[in-house]
Amino acid sequence: MTSSPAGRGRPRDERSGAAIMKAAGELLMENGYAGLSIGAVAARAGVGKDTVYRRWSGKPELVYEAVFTAADTADVPDTGVLEEDLAAVVQSLIDEFSAPPAAAALPGLLADFAATPELRATIRSRFLRPARERLVVVFDWAEQRGETGADLPVDLVLDTLAGAVFFHLGIVGERPGPDLAQRIARVAAKGIEAR
Amino acid sequence: MTSSPAGRGRPRDERSGAAIMKAAGELLMENGYAGLSIGAVAARAGVGKDTVYRRWSGKPELVYEAVFTAADTADVPDTGVLEEDLAAVVQSLIDEFSAPPAAAALPGLLADFAATPELRATIRSRFLRPARERLVVVFDWAEQRGETGADLPVDLVLDTLAGAVFFHLGIVGERPGPDLAQRIARVAAKGIEAR
Amino acid sequence: MTSSPAGRGRPRDERSGAAIMKAAGELLMENGYAGLSIGAVAARAGVGKDTVYRRWSGKPELVYEAVFTAADTADVPDTGVLEEDLAAVVQSLIDEFSAPPAAAALPGLLADFAATPELRATIRSRFLRPARERLVVVFDWAEQRGETGADLPVDLVLDTLAGAVFFHLGIVGERPGPDLAQRIARVAAKGIEAR
Amino acid sequence: MTSSPAGRGRPRDERSGAAIMKAAGELLMENGYAGLSIGAVAARAGVGKDTVYRRWSGKPELVYEAVFTAADTADVPDTGVLEEDLAAVVQSLIDEFSAPPAAAALPGLLADFAATPELRATIRSRFLRPARERLVVVFDWAEQRGETGADLPVDLVLDTLAGAVFFHLGIVGERPGPDLAQRIARVAAKGIEAR
DNA sequence: AAATAATCGAGACGGTACGTCAGGTCTTAAA
DNA sequence: TTTAAGACCTGACGTACCGTCTCGATTATTT
Known part of the structure; x- marks a missing residue:
């Protein structure tokens, strides 16, 4: 405002x-x-x-x-396992995107943002910053535990996770099954783990 | 028509x-x-x-x-490696989504489709069918080679790949780097491979 | 239209x-x-x-x-006396200006017309043309009868008559007494008669 | 104020x-x-x-x-001739109505006054009082000289003079020629003179 | 000196109207 | 029946004013 x-x-x-x-x-x-x-x-x-x-x-x-007013500053819990940490991140995206007003607004809202250059540049910071901060933390932990290498493509992974959630819920319109976060996190965790 | x-x-x-x-x-x-x-x-x-x-x-x-008129019936090439096959599928999504008129239309178009119940139900078949058919074939090959198990969640993976491409290109607006398909495919392939 | x-x-x-x-x-x-x-x-x-x-x-x-839709094409009657002829002209102005919708509209309407250059130029032709045509005829008769000289200032007399009616009815807001036309015509007739 | x-x-x-x-x-x-x-x-x-x-x-x-702030208290000069006295009165109206801000304001201002009952009642006193006072004096002189009878319709003549000036200048928009006052006064004087 | 009160510039307030534009339908004459 | 043209009703747009109101600050009079 x-x-x-x-x-x-x-x-x-x-x-x-x-x-x-x-x-x-x-x-x-x-x-x-x-x-x-x-x-x-x-x-x-x-x-x-x-x-x-x-x-x-x-x-x-x-x-x-x-x-998108909810502060959503809760820290992501350190479970000690990459997949579980990622699941928490994905779940926060699901929670954010599937709240009733958000679900009603998101596709059109993102379309209008994407259509306006000034707004387009703010999409990541507006919609994905909390998730990104959590993701950075999670990646840091995983690297320290040796589960992943350094130099993970944070933004690409973030776009993938957000895109998966958005596309699955917002566009195709499926209800978010209780294990959705877990299923996405499993693939993502395996995908980015070192060997 | x-x-x-x-x-x-x-x-x-x-x-x-x-x-x-x-x-x-x-x-x-x-x-x-x-x-x-x-x-x-x-x-x-x-x-x-x-x-x-x-x-x-x-x-x-x-x-x-x-x-979205291009027939796009080209078969996906059998490279013998899951990651490469997936890269071809992702590349076809990138090609489809980043053509100039498509890039201009996609966010708003998907928003209008998502907002209309009758149209919403047709999103997968209209925008993702070719990619889905390719993905089924690729998964079939991979299973036969023993790289993956059966019962892969085709639609969830498809939503993830499409969501990643759409969010990365259509919403956030990055230009599609030449290795984008490869990078997405690498994570996805590792994520779904059998241990 | x-x-x-x-x-x-x-x-x-x-x-x-x-x-x-x-x-x-x-x-x-x-x-x-x-x-x-x-x-x-x-x-x-x-x-x-x-x-x-x-x-x-x-x-x-x-x-x-x-x-102002009334065609108002009635000919002015030839009474043979300038004052009576003028009274008929003035009466037609009174009739035109004091009809209920006209009385409600005139001051504001003329103000808007006067404020717009393109419209301002059309005021005489739009609001005064019938009266002017009658006045020309009346002056012609009067000249032939020798009551007046030639070269009467038609437009000035017209503005005077119209201004008197407009100001008396439209602005000051008096009801048009039955002899109003006669009274105005008397002064005007005497004013323009040759000695 | x-x-x-x-x-x-x-x-x-x-x-x-x-x-x-x-x-x-x-x-x-x-x-x-x-x-x-x-x-x-x-x-x-x-x-x-x-x-x-x-x-x-x-x-x-x-x-x-x-x-309309100018006090305008100048006395009308006693020329000894009705037409000349009237010309002075008309000239004061012209001066009042054709000053640049007045010319810009008058049509709209009078329309707003005419549209508001409380204001409408004040039009004569606000815009015409000085002219009316002069006119009364001029008529008085003329009557004493025997040029006119008694019981002249002051307000009707005033409305006519003011209407003529207003309509000619304010509405139709002519520039006030130097002899305008004289020409109006000539007609008016003849019109109201005793036979 | 302290209390009271009206004014000051600024600008937010709930309304109303503006004139334009898009949507989707309908109506014409011509093909 | 389709065509190009364009009129039709609906309803939203973003802007401009209206006249009122609410701020903090200022400047006077009254206790």
């Missing part, structure tokens, strides 16, 4: 922003990403359209913030 | 359909998926809007057909 | 145009000129805004046509 | 009011009446919007005061 500039003038009412976020989440689940309009969000939030545009530059930014 | 209902009346002019496909591909590369409108396609093709709607039910179907 | 270009395409539905005119007249009397919006006219007419903009370039043109 | 309610609190800064008047006059000439917004006036004056609304109730009142 763009922070209010300086201390001058009437400060923004936090309740407006909160009402907008709430309305956006609801409409997202009711009508999907394509069926969500800024005007409808404003109307349901009991707010003028300007009040939305003052805070967010457009639908993608608004929906991104409405959906 | 919807086939012309046989029989009476003036037959459809095949040149109209071809002009529409051509115009759609051009506009896709100029303005992207979101910036393509049926009206603009019709105008550039020198055709009435009805002539478009008579053949395709809407933008997703139209763009899908304009972009 | 802009006439539909050539014979190609679907012809405009005359009922739409008529419904727009009717709605505009009603809203004008209910809310006045400033309170009339194109969107409200379209909504009441059961028509899309485009259908309005396709026919009229904006509110001034729309309201002008909605209000 | 609403006078500052005496007494407590910080007194109004007279420079703010002056800056607002100045900004309003400038913007009026740059953008016309319709193109003038309170927000823009406040911004150019370096003032908050409330500082404007605290002093004036809205655009019409603000513009009226910005434009």
